Amino acid sequence: MGTMATPRVPPFERFYLMHRDDVLGYLRRLLGARAEDAWQETFLRALRAYGRLEHGRHLRAWVFTIATNVALDELRVTKRTVPQADVEPVVELRRDAFRELEHLTGGLPPTERAAVVLRYGYDLPYAQIADALGSSEEAARAAASSGVRRLRRTHERDH
Amino acid sequence: MNVTTDLDARFRAAAVAGGLVDVRYDVVASPVGDLHVAATGRGLCRISYREDDWEEQLARGFGVRVLRSPLDDVRRELDEYFEGRRRSFDLPLDLRVAEFPAAVLHELAQVPYGHTDTYGKLAARAGRPRAARAVGTIMNRNPIPIVLPCHRIVGASGALTGYAGGLEVKRRLLELEGASFKA
Numbered sequence: 010m011g012t013m014a015t016p017r018v019p020p021f022e023r024f025y026l027m028h029r030d031d032v033l034g035y036l037r038r039l040l041g042a043r044a045e046d047a048w049q050e051t052f053l054r055a056l057r058a059y060g061r062l063e064h065g066r067h068l069r070a071w072v073f074t075i076a077t078n079v080a081l082d083e084l085r086v087t088k089r090t091v092p093q094a095d096v097e098p099v100v101e102l103r104r105d106a107f108r109e110l111e112h113l114t115g116g117l118p119p120t121e122r123a124a125v126v127l128r129y130g131y132d133l134p135y136a137q138i139a140d141a142l143g144s145s146e147e148a149a150r151a152a153a154s155s156g157v158r159r160l161r162r163t164h165e166r167d168h
Numbered sequence: 169m170n171v172t173t174d175l176d177a178r179f180r181a182a183a184v185a186g187g188l189v190d191v192r193y194d195v196v197a198s199p200v201g202d203l204h205v206a207a208t209g210r211g212l213c214r215i216s217y218r219e220d221d222w223e224e225q226l227a228r229g230f231g232v233r234v235l236r237s238p239l240d241d242v243r244r245e246l247d248e249y250f251e252g253r254r255r256s257f258d259l260p261l262d263l264r265v266a267e268f269p270a271a272v273l274h275e276l277a278q279v280p281y282g283h284t285d286t287y288g289k290l291a292a293r294a295g296r297p298r299a300a301r302a303v304g305t306i307m308n309r310n311p312i313p314i315v316l317p318c319h320r321i322v323g324a325s326g327a328l329t330g331y332a333g334g335l336e337v338k339r340r341l342l343e344l345e346g347a348s349f350k351a
Contacts, residue, residue, distance in 0.1 A: 020223035020234035021189075029176070034169030048171070049179050056188045060233050 016065035021056060024068055031069075032076050035141050038133070039080040047083050051076045070120075070143030077123040077141070114156070116163065120144075121156030128153045180237045190231025193222070194239040198250050199344075200337045203314070205242045206230075211260030212242055215312050217333035229264065249314070252344065255281035257315045269306045271295060276307075279320045282345040286324050300324075308332055314341070326350040 018024075032051055036044035054075050062068075114122045120142060127133045127141060139149040183189055191213065193206040204222050206214040208230055216222060226234045241259060248254035263270060271294040279285045287300040287307070294303070307318040313332060319341040323329040327350050331338035342349050 018227075018232050020227040020232055022223050022234050022236055025235070029171045030169055033171050033175075037169055045175055048175070049182060052179055053182060053186065053188065056183055056233060056235075060190065060231060062232075 018059070018062045018065045019068075021059050024055075024059075024072075025052060028069060028072050031140075032072060035073065036076055036080060038137075039077075040083060043083060047076070047079045051079045054079065067143060073141045073143055074119050074123060077126070078119065081126065114160065117156050117159060121152050121159065124149055124152035125156040125160070180235060183235055184237050188233060189235045189237070190233040191226045191229075192235050192237040192239065193226060194236065194243065195219075196239075196243050196246050198246060200333065200340055203246065205239055205246070207239055207242065208262045210262035212239075212312060212315065213262040213264070215314055217313070217337065246314070250344070259315060261312060261315070263311065265311070268294065268296065268299075268302070269309075272303055272306045273310065273316050276310075276316050276318060276321065279317055281317075282347045284320050284322045284326075284342070284347055284349055287321055287329075288324055290321060304330070317341075320345075320347065322349060 033048045036047045040047055055072050114125050123142060124138055127138045135146045135149045139146040142149055184192060191206050191208050193204060196203045196205055201217060204216040204219055206226050223234050245254060245257050245259055272290060275290055275293045287303045291297055291299040291303045307321055310316055310318045319331060319338045328335055328338050
């Protein structure tokens with residue numbers, strides 16, 4: 010046992026208290042005023058899947074991946090609708106960049122996709138991306154560049 | 169970025185309404201201290217005087233999707249009991265114990281408000297007259313004290329013997345009910 014033991018999945022309440030504030034902060038940076046609905050959806054999705062988790066590793070990265078997916082869904086929906094008055098301008102400006110990336114990155118593994126979108130769609134520094142993904146800055150950088158390489162290969166194959 | 173009380177409450181309500189929670193719990197203040205209470209979709213499953221390891225215990229017994237959320241019916245009936253306005257509980261229970269403990273707890277539930285009974289008699293009524301000691305253990309591990317009134321069970325001499333919440337709590341519950349017992 011000891012340090013080698015696989016961490017058990019903690020009771021959901023503990024997991025929730027540990028991550029709820031950081032996830033909300035992250036979604037605010039991505040979605041501005043619309044973050045609250047996305048935040049609730051993130052934890053409802055997490056709760057839906059929680060009973061099937063096999064161990065307690067990487068739970069922070071896991072919930073940030075869910076949050077990223079919810080945010081991408083949200084941006085995908087709203088780009089087809091009339092812009093809302095309460096959307097903060099910073100998000101509005103960045104949405105164009107996101108639009109291009111959004112359909113390009115659909116085939117990437119989730120972590121690479123999140124890293125590419127956050128880096129090139131949102132201009133987030135790697136320190137913040139690392140925070141969002143629950144990884145080191147180095148790993149975030151690696152995920153983004155591996156995502157870009159994968160996109161390039163796909164592009165070359167298709168054209 | 170802190171989640172507001174309102175946003176937090178909305179999430180908890182949505183999680184429960186969506187049937188996504190294995191077991192939820194609440195903390196109810198009472199004259200004998202804070203009571204940790206828990207319920208599944210089937211009913212009340214735990215009352216505890218202690219909070220150590222509480223969420224982990226619930227996760228082991230009922231599933232990892234443990235969430236704090238108001239248990240209004242439980243709170244109301246407990247409040248009424250402690251105010252002396254309720255003599256029995258109408259809450260559905262989710263009891264997950266083996267056969268003999270289930271039989272004992274079923275008999276325990278029949279011991280009326282304000283009365284006491286002995287471990288030996290309870291054992292006899294559950295079909296094993298010589299199992300007084302085992303009944304003592306079952307009382308000690310009673311998952312739903314107060315509602316399943318193990319405080320009403322005393323030794324053959326009438327002495328209070330033990331209680332998971334401490335003898336002082338047992339004494340106060342019996343005094344509240346106006347039961348006579350050996351001090």
